[in-house]
Amino acid sequence: MKKNGFARICTAVPAVKPAAVEKNLEQIIALIEKTKDDKPDLLVLPELCISGYSCSDLFRQSSLLNRSRQSLMTLAEATVGLDFPVIAGLPLALSSSLYNCAAVLHRGQVLGIVPKTFLPNSNEFYEQRWFSSGRNCLEDTVTINGGEIPFGTDLIFRDSENPLMRFAIEICEDLWSPLPPSTNLSLGGALIIANPSASNELVGKADYRKQLCSQQSGRCLAAYAYASAGPGESTTDTVYGGDTLIYENGRLLKEGERFNPESSYICSDVDLEFLEYQRIASATWSQSMDLEAMPFRNVEFEGTPVPAKQKSGSAGLAGLLRSVDPHPFVPSSRDDRTARCREIFSIQSTALAARLSHIGCKTAVLGLSGGLDSTLALLVAREAFERAGLDISGLQCYTMPGFGTTKRTKGNAELLCEEMGIPLEVLDIKKVCTLQMEELDHHGEPSDVAYENVQARQRTMYLMNKANMLGGIVIGTGDLSELALGWCTYNGDHMSMYAVNTGVPKTLVRYLVQFVADQESNKKAAGILYDIIDTPISPELLPPDKQGDIQQKTEDVIGPYELHDFYLYQIVRCGFGPAKTLDLAEIAFAGTYDRKTIKKWLRSFIWRFFTQQFKRSCLPDGPKVGTIALSPRGDWRMPSDSDPEIWLNELESAE
Helix, strand or coil, X not given: CXXXXXXXXXXXXXXXCCCCHHHHHHHHHHHHXXXXXXXXXXXXXXXXXXXXXXXXXXXXXXXXHHHHHHHHHHHHHCCCCCXXXXXXXXXXXXXXXXXXXXXEEECCEEEEEEECCCCCCCCCCCHHHCCCCHHHCCCXXXXXXXXXXXXXXXXXEEECCCCCCEEEECCCHHHHCCCCHHHHHHHCCCCEEEEEECCEXXXXXHHHHHHHHHHHHHHXXXXXXXXXXXXXXXXXXXXXXXXXXXXXXXXXXXXXXXXXXXXXXXXXXXXXXXXXXXXXXXXXXXXXXXXXXXXXXXEEECCCCXXXXXXXXXXXXXXXXXXXXXXXXXXXXXXXXXXXXXXXHHHHHHHHHHHHHHCCCCCEEEECCCCXXXXXXXXXXXXXXXXXXXXXXXXXXXXXXXXXXXXXXXXXXXXXXXXXXXXXXXXXXXXXXXXXXXXXXXXXXXXXXXXXXXXXXXXXXXXXXXXXXXXXXXXXXXXXXXXXXXXXXXXXXXCCCEECXXXXXXXXXXXXXXXXXXXXXXXXXHHHHHHHHHCCCCCCCCCCCCCCCCCCCHHHHHCCHHHHHHHHHHHHHCXXXXXXXXXXXXXXXCCCCCHHHHHHXXXXXXXXXXXXXXXXXXXXXXXXXXXXXXXXXXXXXXCCCCCCHHHHHHHHHCC
């Protein structure tokens, strides 16, 4: 999995007891042994787990301090046969001061020791009674067993075999401070922040703790691994629950069960390649590095080598400890999906209402086919007119039956406008399209793209001319997925005066229409919307079958939209190459599509995405609604004559 940019992180809570160093050591070593089967790349243990966090004034006792220091080397010896670093907490005296520290152990050595920066000293916490802040320490090494070990808050640990495996440490309260050390550590290059902690349990505190981890992970574009002291700590005045959390760029990947009296751990795979891409793509990140980044010391260790060649597919990502969402644009939870649709619909309708207001326009022209995209555009326009306080009579709709129009789609367009009280005019384009093909010396048979595009361009010409006559603007209906694939007719449905669906992927269009249908007070109109949702996706540019049903089905020609939206997300949003996208798709769509099918349509996606850029280079205005947009004025700038060879070769070389 390292070849694909993943790193496996474990956060663990040993069943420790305050001041019971020997017993604690046994529990820690036993827990390390348990995690070996999961083959982690990093193991994070809680704050002061060697001594126990709740020792209070016993921290001043030389017996406890000396035994904790000796046990550090015993614990280091337990890592001799391990390929992964272990982070464990202990109290450490240095130059007449005592520090709350986290030590990094690897293959029998102590790689470095990081002292805590911010010490809580109010309510139930009195750490300044015993410890000093690491930021005040003048020493940059500590001598243990005759060896000089890097010491300080400026350490970043780097795997010499894997340039993406870079981690740093902050301890408990450091996260709760206004300026967490992890901010600068991340700017210094750390992609993983480990937090050995001892956070007690109070009503509502667990939720706030998760918010902090999520926000810091997102702000730092990092993975955040949190492990807190468990119920074995003293319960004299407070209780510790053993919280374990793993985040990636603000997203919770794994959460452990609190209040477990036994030793426990969780593991998840974080995508370091994704995090690195996010930082490279962020202008704010590079500016922050210029302004805020401080000098750091790099501590190198030799991890497991990244294989030069790794099997692809299920073998290459075997046992991946994270879910791969097949529909990244569509929340799986119904409540979350409804909330997402409500927000997107509000963005779309507000954008159109504002545009109409800014240009002083009270009329909008819309081509209505009876398909999903134009229906969504109609619903957005209706809402926009209401938001702008405009008379709905200013929304002029036209259905323009051509050679492939079916009774079902034409009928739905007519019935929907009738039920919603929206003006609709029928403009049959077959006669003028036939005439134009005759003038072009075209044979008039549905055997080439000209036959189809004559219709698409004729419709756009009608709409543009009608808009001129009425003093209005043409509303575009094409969606984000169509733009990614270039599945639109240049200067046909590709063109409008404001494109309201331009930021909405196809897999989400259906749910947006359903969202409106579910709220529609007019039950007949809602029924029509549900039927439109069930209608096969088609441009209806080729004649129907003998039964009068849709024969030209888009997904039969270009592939399933759910696959293309998955590719779009992984390649554009995450920056992944074709090989990794292929492997992830095979996991996400296991049981739905085989690898051969996924590879076929991924090849098509890459080819179309590159060759159809010229259509995206001159898109009309339209609102961005999510993390991906392809506007040449906004998120995506790409030469229209870019060469896809590198991407296609990488895909072909994938097994």
